[in-house]
């Protein structure tokens with residue numbers, strides 16, 4: 001299981017008794033956090049650090065430990081921050097500065113200078129905060145008594161985001177085919193993506209999937225078709241087309257597992273040897289947390305996998321989406337989000353139905369896909385673009401809504417949403433920010449999650465929410 005180191009700062013000045021108490025208190029706090037966060041991450045208590053050497057040691061250990069996804073620091077007493085400089089320079093993992101106390105209330109009747117010397121994080125954490133800011137270290141600061149729910153919630157959120165950052169650093173992504181011809185926003189600098197986020201993005205021929213698909217037995221296909229029948233409505237007579245997708249599902253799963261891949265892309269322009277564009281197959285893989293980006297969109301595929309990892313322990317849906325078309329009725333403007341096929345079933349509000357329809361693009365056989373109406377609720381839509389000299393995340397708060405009328409002739413899964421602060425502002429803001437048509441939508445994650453993720457990965461974030469004003473935004477963007 002992933003770990004967060006819990007590191008308490010002090011110094012030798014205070015003597016044995018005080019340091020003994022510091023160790024006991026920090027163990028108690030680490031133990032409490034460990035219990036509260038046990039679904040997310042293990043909190044590993046570390047012995048109090050008292051000098052530069054001990055700080056260098058623990059920061060080096062955190063950076064080298066593959067299971068360690070971040071560290072929590074807390075200055076129970078004063079801990080002179082020059083001691084922290086070299087260690088923090090060696091730290092490569094996300095940092096949470098927990099500004100807390102062992103005690104919730106002041107012991108008014110008994111407080112004396114011994115108590116003051118021991119419980120002075122108000123003092124010591126300011127010294128630590130200064131050196132982090134001076135060193136320009138991105139970190140999350142959480143303030144409050146460690147047993148208070150709002151504090152636990154924020155530490156838990158940090159754990160989830162630290163898990164996602166670690167996942168990103170280890171992410172391998174397979175591109176079947178390349179970026180769709182002539183498309184700009186889905187493309188990007190894959191070398192820089194690896195330098196900055198760790199993603200190993202490599203090209204594979206779609207023939208690799210064909211070769212695996214050819215080995216799949218009738219029994220395997222029968223079993224998977226039975227599974228489909230038990231979960232979905234079967235709104236088609238064309239079981240041959242469904243079997244083709246079942247075959248792709250097994251083949252893709254096998255390829256991903258064998259190569260340790262967490263995400264993939266494909267493109268309808270390169271399906272050599274495949275009869276259909278993977279639709280149902282890709283939807284089913286996305287349901288397991290595998291990231292997907294259509295038309296060679298590797299950034300969306302990676303983001304999809306990372307945000308699914310971040311949301312793993314939360315309720316709600318997270319997955320690949322595309323802004324497709326609008327309802328522009330004044331005052332009731334809505335976005336219809338879908339894709340040619342590949343909408344993840346996490347978004348299903350109704351029982352998905354397997355259907356087979358022509359695609360109208362790509363010159364292949366009609367593919368089987370899952371069709372459903374989408375869930376409702378507050379959500380975010382997130383996109384990553386390559387600005388040439390940096391990556392930019394664009395995130396918008398949106399509200400998923402029930403589709404107002406049936407769409408019996410629309411042969412794909414779909415969700416609908418409203419923009420914030422209103423349609424005109426929200427859409428214009430997205431366009432000014434350079435946001436693309438592919439996004440990852442999540443009802444499980446929030447704008448604050450994106451702010452922290454962007455901060456910890458050193459990524460520019462353009463946030464579009466109820467406070468967005470176009471003039472101010474354009475000024476922020478320098479356009």
Ligand code: MN
Pocket residue numbers: 294295322339438
């Ligand atoms: Mn697309």
